[in-house]
Amino acid sequence: TQLLEQSPQFLSIQEGENLTVYCNSSSVFSSLQWYRQEPGEGPVLLVTVVTGGEVKKLKRLTFQFGDARKDSSLHITAAQPGDTGLYLCAGAGRYGGSQGNLIFGKGTKLSVKP
Amino acid sequence: DADVTQTPRNRITKTGKRIMLECSQTKGHDRMYWYRQDPGLGLRLIYYSFDVKDINKGEISDGYSVSRQAQAKFSLSLESAIPNQTALYFCATSERRTVGYEQFFGPGTRLTVL
Numbered sequence: 455t456q457l458l459e460q461s462p463q464f465l466s467i468q469e470g471e472n473l474t475v476y477c478n479s480s481s482v483f484s485s486l487q488w489y490r491q492e493p494g495e496g497p498v499l500l501v502t503v504v505t506g507g508e509v510k511k512l513k514r515l516t517f518q519f520g521d522a523r524k525d526s527s528l529h530i531t532a533a534q535p536g537d538t539g540l541y542l543c544a545g546a547g548r549y550g551g552s553q554g555n556l557i558f559g560k561g562t563k564l565s566v567k568p
Numbered sequence: 569d570a571d572v573t574q575t576p577r578n579r580i581t582k583t584g585k586r587i588m589l590e591c592s593q594t595k596g597h598d599r600m601y602w603y604r605q606d607p608g609l610g611l612r613l614i615y616y617s618f619d620v621k622d623i624n625k626g627e628i629s630d631g632y633s634v635s636r637q638a639q640a641k642f643s644l645s646l647e648s649a650i651p652n653q654t655a656l657y658f659c660a661t662s663e664r665r666t667v668g669y670e671q672f673f674g675p676g677t678r679l680t681v682l
Contacts, residue, residue: 497658
């Protein structure tokens with residue numbers, strides 16, 4: 455069974471601080487995505503990484519896919535209250551999992567205080 | 569207008585009642601999914617459909633059924649609701665041809681079974 459473990463589960467920081475969220479597995483994924491979910495809403499796709507070692511930047515957010523395609527990290531620089539939310543990672547199996555289905559981590563709940 | 573819509577957004581019902589949750593999409597995607605989200609358990613796949621004639625059980629299909637009425641519509645039914653089906657339910661879509669299998673989520677239905 456493919457599993458994705460996210461850490462930390464909860465993170466509460468002050469505005470302006472930096473943070474890193476991790477997503478780890480013992481399985482290889484063909485691609486990995488990060489989503490952000492706000493209360494009362496559905497998850498919204500932030501980024502997809504496909505190549506081992508790939509780094510993508512989205513303004514103050516930096517996403518990295520591990521060389522072996524088993525793990526990923528999300529780094530936020532100078533966090534702002536608008537970054538508050540639940541961050542989910544999701545992986546597609548090496549051979550598409552169940553024909554392309556995603557496996558979701560349980561999420562990291564981030565709170566950024568002004 | 570939202571690309572993936574879900575109705576109703578909130579529903580309170582009683583044990584034993586039949587409930588239908590509906591999902592419509594204007595994205596033209598061929599794949600549709602139903603998930604439930606519970607605190608601490610993350611997103612769990614209930615059913616998925618790769619086209620109108622292809623419907624598959626997910627991780628937690630017991631107590632649920634689905635119908636894919638058209639490419640754009642995918643409904644989830646609880647034949648006889650029970651309290652442990654109280655959860656947030658999400659519909660999602662994806663396109664078969666994407667490399668990363670990205671999914672796009674609706675706003676969710678909050679279901680409470682008393």
